Every structure is written in structure tokens, then in C-alpha cells.
Amino acid sequence: xxxxxxxxxxxxxxxxxxxxxxxxxxxxxxxxxxxxxxxxxxxxxxxxxxxxxxxxxxxxxxxxxxxxxxxxxxxxxxxxxxxxxxxxxxxxxxxxxxxxxxxxxxxxxxxxxxxxxxxxxxxxxxxxxxxxxxxxxxxxxxxxxxxxxxxxxxxxxxxxxxxxxxxxxxxxxxxxxxxxxxxxxxxxxxxxxxxxxxxxxxxxxxxxxxxxxxxxxxxxxxxxxxxxxxxxxxxxxxxxxxxxxxx
Amino acid sequence: xxxxxxxxxxxxxxxxxxxxxxxxxxxxxxxxxxxxxxxxxxxxxxxxxxxxxxxxxxxxxxxxxxxxxxxxxxxxxxxxxxxxxxxxxxxxxxxxxxxxxxxxxxxxxxxxxxxxxxxxxxxxxxxxxxxxxxxxxxxxxxxxxxxxxxxxxxxxxxxxxxxxxxxxxxxxxxxxxxxxxxxxxxxxxxxxxxxxxxxxxxxxxxxxxxxxxxxxxxxxxxxxxxxxxxxxxxxxxxxxxxxxxxx
DNA sequence: CCAAAAGTGTTATCGATACACCCATGT
DNA sequence: ACATGGGTGTATCGATAACACTTTTGG
Numbered sequence: 001x002x003x004x005x006x007x008x009x010x011x012x013x014x015x016x017x018x019x020x021x022x023x024x025x026x027x028x029x030x031x032x033x034x035x036x037x038x039x040x041x042x043x044x045x046x047x048x049x050x051x052x053x054x055x056x057x058x059x060x061x062x063x064x065x066x067x068x069x070x071x072x073x074x075x076x077x078x079x080x081x082x083x084x085x086x087x088x089x090x091x092x093x094x095x096x097x098x099x100x101x102x103x104x105x106x107x108x109x110x111x112x113x114x115x116x117x118x119x120x121x122x123x124x125x126x127x128x129x130x131x132x133x134x135x136x137x138x139x140x141x142x143x144x145x146x147x148x149x150x151x152x153x154x155x156x157x158x159x160x161x162x163x164x165x166x167x168x169x170x171x172x173x174x175x176x177x178x179x180x181x182x183x184x185x186x187x188x189x190x191x192x193x194x195x196x197x198x199x200x201x202x203x204x205x206x207x208x209x210x211x212x213x214x215x216x217x218x219x220x221x222x223x224x225x226x227x228x229x230x231x232x233x234x235x236x237x238x239x240x241x242x243x244x245x246x247x
Numbered sequence: 248x249x250x251x252x253x254x255x256x257x258x259x260x261x262x263x264x265x266x267x268x269x270x271x272x273x274x275x276x277x278x279x280x281x282x283x284x285x286x287x288x289x290x291x292x293x294x295x296x297x298x299x300x301x302x303x304x305x306x307x308x309x310x311x312x313x314x315x316x317x318x319x320x321x322x323x324x325x326x327x328x329x330x331x332x333x334x335x336x337x338x339x340x341x342x343x344x345x346x347x348x349x350x351x352x353x354x355x356x357x358x359x360x361x362x363x364x365x366x367x368x369x370x371x372x373x374x375x376x377x378x379x380x381x382x383x384x385x386x387x388x389x390x391x392x393x394x395x396x397x398x399x400x401x402x403x404x405x406x407x408x409x410x411x412x413x414x415x416x417x418x419x420x421x422x423x424x425x426x427x428x429x430x431x432x433x434x435x436x437x438x439x440x441x442x443x444x445x446x447x448x449x450x451x452x453x454x455x456x457x458x459x460x461x462x463x464x465x466x467x468x469x470x471x472x473x474x475x476x477x478x479x480x481x482x483x484x485x486x487x488x489x490x491x492x493x494x
Numbered sequence: 495c496c497a498a499a500a501g502t503g504t505t506a507t508c509g510a511t512a513c514a515c516c517c518a519t520g521t
Numbered sequence: 522a523c524a525t526g527g528g529t530g531t532a533t534c535g536a537t538a539a540c541a542c543t544t545t546t547g548g
Contacts, residue, residue: 012257012331012357054354058331082329082359084259084305107301110259112329200502201538224498225545447529448511471525472518
């Protein structure tokens with residue numbers, strides 16, 4: 001193998017796995033990919049992601065690309081894993097689409113995965129330029145065939161989030177509206193972690209999270225006893241996870 | 248900015264942060280880098296790492312490169328973070344060295360960081376081909392100026408390991424000889440986590456780790472009461488971290 | 495008055511912490 | 522016999538888990 005052959009440089013991209021919660025289901029943001037093959041147009045789904053610029057940091061690229069593809073701004077994205085299987089772009093359909101859209105000759109792509117948790121109310125610019133972004137129930141992901149290895153990337157992102165929520169349950173507040181009920185929070189928690197929390201124990205546990213405040217307000221327009229509202233004040237939240245210190 | 252300019256593709260490398268424990272100090276494996284500037288040769292330290300091959304997975308590349316640079320085999324490396332600041336290779340000394348050794352024109356390099364914990368007794372092929380690998384106390388890292396952003400990468404790796412050890416203390420057995428004393432294990436634990444564990448509480452905690460076995464054997468040739476030896480049987484270790492399940 | 499969901503307290507268990515003295519060995 | 526580190530148990534505290542009935546509201 002020649003040196004040049006061996007050290008051929010791949011492209012680098014980022015892919016963003018953005019989770020949201022609509023009150024019932026945990027959802028992930030996907031964009032539509034239009035594929036023209038022969039004389040047929042059809043479409044497909046993928047994670048928002050793209051090739052990074054030459055002089056751009058990874059975090060910056062992730063923020064920029066998410067914005068370009070969905071319109072979302074000020075999203076806190078965090079890196080969770082990089083994916084570099086040389087076969088991840090080997091599907092001819094994926095390869096053709098890439099070369100058409102990037103106008104680059106694509107050998108392989110190493111992608112850096114980012115996750116974010118956002119309130120689903122954030123306005124997504126649908127039909128922005130050439131792309132359409134929509135929320136999909138994570139339960140249906142298994143039955144969908146996403147572009148590239150995006151099924152795998154989304155799966156890993158979910159694992160990452162589960163791990164994080166287990167250690168730092170306050171992570172979940174990013175997914176809820178400013179004011180929320182304890183039941184909404186518990187549902188979300190149980191959906192993310194696939195658990196069934198006890199109502200009373202859950203309440204006790206959450207009330208000791210610093211920054212979670214009970215409001216003197218209840219939810220309106222419910223056809224039953226109105227539940228109390230809570231909110232999370234980030235500024236009052238101290239560093240958690242530091243509960244135990246050894247001697 | 249032209250499209251081509253904007254989407255210029257970087258090189259991808261891996262860097263391996265390998266930790267070892269000599270019974271007293273936590274150490275990291277660094278290789279020597281020889282720099283020729285003008286008519287002067289001098290040297291420097293860096294993490295073992297290099298550019299990946301064209302058709303190689305990231306994990307495979309990490310294993311291969313660590314082996315090529317240190318002689319180490321069968322090391323379990325796990326990815327912890329990727330680094331992509333465009334300035335990470337901008338130091339002219341780093342850039343020159345890269346272009347000389349890789350014979351490639353280097354624009355920028357995105358690197359994927361890997362960590363491993365190994366028994367320090369593993370034979371490292373010193374002076375293998377052009378490189379020299381040696382263990383350095385992590386305490387001295389702060390005073391050393393490593394190549395590229397390797398100080399930062401090593402720092403992040405250490406954080407990663409701390410986090411992992413906190414959640415899964417059995418991680419530490421990778422760093423100890425097959426047979427070890429409880430005091431050695433406790434010292435290691437306290438060095439990694441910067442804690443001061445209580446002797447009795449630590450013993451209790453560790454004895455409930457599945458797979459840790461007390462042997463009917465004591466350490467020889469010590470000028471005081473001989474301490475008992477323990478070993479860790481990986482096969483008997485169940486999945487930990489699953490202690491609590493909610494209703 | 496019925497349906498639907500909200501709200502609330504006690505007990506048992508477990509894991510984590512704090513803490514001090516005697517034991518075995520080599521010199 | 523002494524110096525050095527090894528080995529051991531108990532009491533307290535806080536977090537978690539199990540568990541069921543009453544309250545509020547709209548229709």
C-alpha cells in the first residue's frame with residue numbers, strides 16, 4: 001500500500017441528535033432527504049448534520065449546522081461519541097446523495113456525534129430553504145431506516161442521555177416548558193429511563209433537587225383537579241452529583 | 248468564501264492516553280518526539296497517536312497506532328472525546344514535524360482521543376524503531392509542555408477515568424498486578440480520585456464488588472506483618488452499576 | 495354523584511460514614 | 522521489646538423503596 005493510499009484523509013462531519021418531549025413521547029428531530037434516482041424522486045430521513053468548515057471548531061460546526069438545517073438557535077449541544085467505520089458511507093445511495101449535495105468527492109466521513117435536549121415548543125423553521133425538519137417518536141425509530149448509520153448514532157445518543165439523566169435528573173428540565181407539573185416530569189423521567197416511578201417517592205426525590213420550585217399556581221383548563229405547577233431555576237441549582245465525599 | 252475553501256477536509260488522527268500505576272504514582276505513557284530545527288536536534292514529548300488509514304475504523308486505528316508506537320498489544324482502548332480546534336496544530340514546530348513525519352500537507356487535524364488503563368508491568372518496546380515510550384507521573388504533566396494540545400487531551404482523559412472509577416471502581420483492577428493487596432488498591436483509588444478513604448470502609452466497599460476474591464496467600468518479603476493478597480476474576484464480575492431499580 | 499387524576503405519610507431496608515484498638519512480623 | 526503497617530466491628534444517618542386512601546374538579 002502506498003503511503004498516500006494509506007493515509008488518505010477523510011472528511012469530517014458532525015451529526016446532531018436533538019431530543020424533545022411533547023408531554024407524552026420522547027422525540028427526535030430528523031430532516032428530510034430528497035433522493036433523485038433515475039427519474040424518480042423519493043425521500044428519506046436523516047439526522048441534521050454536515051461536513052465541517054476548514055477553520056471551524058467541532059462545537060462551532062455543530063451549532064452552525066443545526067441552525068442551518070433546522071433554524072434552531074442557542075442550543076446547548078454536547079459531544080458524545082465519534083463514528084468512523086469506513087463502511088458508514090458505503091451505501092451507493094448515501095454516497096451519491098453526498099456527492100450531489102456537497103459537490104465533493106467523498107471517500108469516507110468520520111462524524112462527531114452531538115446531543116441536545118430542547119423544549120419542543122422551540123420554533124423550528126420548517127421547510128427552511130431545502131430542508132424539512134420534524135419530530136419523530138423515538139419508538140418508531142427502530143422501524144425506520146435512516147440514512148447512513150444514523151440509526152446507530154441516535155441509539156448511542158439515547159444511551160448517553162439515559163446515563164446522564166440517571167446521574168443528574170435535572171437534565172430533564174431542558175425538555176419541559178418553563179412551568180410544568182410533577183406528573184409531566186415523572187412521565188418524562190420514566191419514558192427516558194424506561195422505569196415506573198412511584199408517585200410519592202418521585203415527588204420526594206425531585207423536591208430535593210436544588211433549584212426546583214413549587215409555584216403558587218395550578219394548571220388551567222383541565223377537566224379534573226388542577227395540578228400544581230413547578231419551575232426550575234438554573235441559577236439556584238448547585239452542582240449536584242457531589243453528594244458523597246469520602247474521608 | 249468558496250465552497251471548496253469552506254469545506255476543505257481535515258486529516259483525522261487518534262491519540263491514546265494510556266495510564267499505568269507503579270504502586271505509588273499514576274503514570275501516563277508518552278513518546279519522545281525528535282525535532283530538527285536548523286542544525287539542532289532536540290526532543291519533546293507527546294501522546295502516542297497518528298493519522299488513521301483510509302479504510303480503517305477508529306477503534307482499529309487506535310489499537311494499531313498504539314502498537315506501532317509502543318509495542319503494546321491487546322490493550323482495551325475506549326474513545327472518550329474528539330478534539331477539533333483548528334488551532335490545535337497551528338504551532339509552526341508542530342506543523343513542521345507533522346509534515347516531515349507524515350509527508351503530507353497538513354491543514355488541520357481532528358483527533359479522536361482514546362484512553363486505556365494497563366498494568367505497568369506490560370513490556371513496552373522501548374526504542375522501538377524511531378520512538379521511545381516512557382511512563383511519566385501525571386503530577387509532572389502540568390509542568391511539561393507536550394506537543395500539540397496533548398496537555399489538554401491528557402487532562403480530559405484523566406477526568407474521564409475519574410468519572411468512570413467513581414461509578415465503577417472495578418475499573419481500577421486493570422491497573423494492578425494480578426495479585427494485589429487491599430492497601431495497594433486503596434492507594435490507587437485515592438490517587439485517582441484524590442480522596443482519602445477510610446481503611447475499614449474501603450475494605451467493606453470493595454469486598455462487595457463481584458469478582459474480587461481474597462486469596463489464601465500473603466505478600467512475601469515485607470519487613471512487617473504480611474498483607475493478604477486479592478485478585479479480580481473478570482469472569483465472575485457481573486454487570487455493576489445496576490444496583491438500584493425503581494418501581 | 496361519578497370519573498379522573500392530584501395529593502399526601504409512615505415504615506423498613508440498605509448503603510455510606512465515622513471512628514480506635516489489637517495483631518503479626520522482622521529487626 | 523519495639524516499630525511498622527495489617528486487620529477488624531459497631532452505631533448512626535440519610536436515601537431509597539414499598540405501600541393506599543382522601544381530595545378536588547368538571548361534566
